[in-house]
Amino acid sequence: ELKVEQNPLFLSMQEGKNYTIYCNYSTTSDRLYWYRQDPGKSLESLFVLLSNGAVKQEGRLMASLDTKARLSTLHITAAVHDLSATYFCAVDSKTSGSRLTFGEGTQLTVNP
Amino acid sequence: ETGVTQSPTHLIKTRGQQVTLRCSSQSGHNTVSWYQQALGQGPQFIFQYYREEENGRGNFPPRFSGLQFPNYSSELNVNALELDDSALYLCASSLELGRGGYTFGSGTRLTVV
Numbered sequence: 484e485l486k487v488e489q490n491p492l493f494l495s496m497q498e499g500k501n502y503t504i505y506c507n508y509s510t511t512s513d514r515l516y517w518y519r520q521d522p523g524k525s526l527e528s529l530f531v532l533l534s535n536g537a538v539k540q541e542g543r544l545m546a547s548l549d550t551k552a553r554l555s556t557l558h559i560t561a562a563v564h565d566l567s568a569t570y571f572c573a574v575d576s577k578t579s580g581s582r583l584t585f586g587e588g589t590q591l592t593v594n595p
Numbered sequence: 596e597t598g599v600t601q602s603p604t605h606l607i608k609t610r611g612q613q614v615t616l617r618c619s620s621q622s623g624h625n626t627v628s629w630y631q632q633a634l635g636q637g638p639q640f641i642f643q644y645y646r647e648e649e650n651g652r653g654n655f656p657p658r659f660s661g662l663q664f665p666n667y668s669s670e671l672n673v674n675a676l677e678l679d680d681s682a683l684y685l686c687a688s689s690l691e692l693g694r695g696g697y698t699f700g701s702g703t704r705l706t707v708v
Contacts, residue, residue, distance in 0.1 A: 487637075516696070525685060526638070526699045571637055579650040580627060581692040585637035 485510050487574050489586035497594050499561050504589045506555040506572035514575040515555050516583065517546050519568045526571065529557075562593045599688050599700035607706045608676050616671040616685030616703045626650075626692050627669040629661060630700075632683040644669055645692055673705075681707045 486509040518526040530539045532548035539546050545558045569590045573583040600619045608614050620627050626645045630638035640679040644663035658674040661668035
């Protein structure tokens, strides 16, 4: 059974600081996704990573994938308050069928 | 291009009742997946429909059932509602079995009292 673990689960940081969220998964992945969720809202797609060494950046967020280590990271640069949300990684793996297996989420709070 | 729409947005049901949630997939998408997200948790896969057939099911009891119609819209039915069924239900549509990624709807918030 595919397992996806994120850490930390809760992250409180000051504006202007950098931090990294980690996502480990237990079997081979075909695609790895990062989503953002605001309270009471649906999931907003941030990145999809397809291959080993993939790196994608959008604004202050950068995601990377190491398929050998079964690890993805979401790096936040110079955080601003608008980034406060819950971030999920999700793995789409043929070994578990065509479905997304989500991590528990990282609740990020950026303080002024 | 229209996105994924879900209805209703909110509803309240009594324990033991039945509920039907609806999802219209994005234009051109033939695959619909349903997820349950309890408060403070990540979404959990319920099942997926591809070309009107169920294509995979998560760890949910048979009282969770679904349908996909020829236009690829979908329904999620839950019988004999329990308090623990209170959650946000998310529908995601995609091209062939997830190819090209998944587009999520805005969700239906179900409260069982």
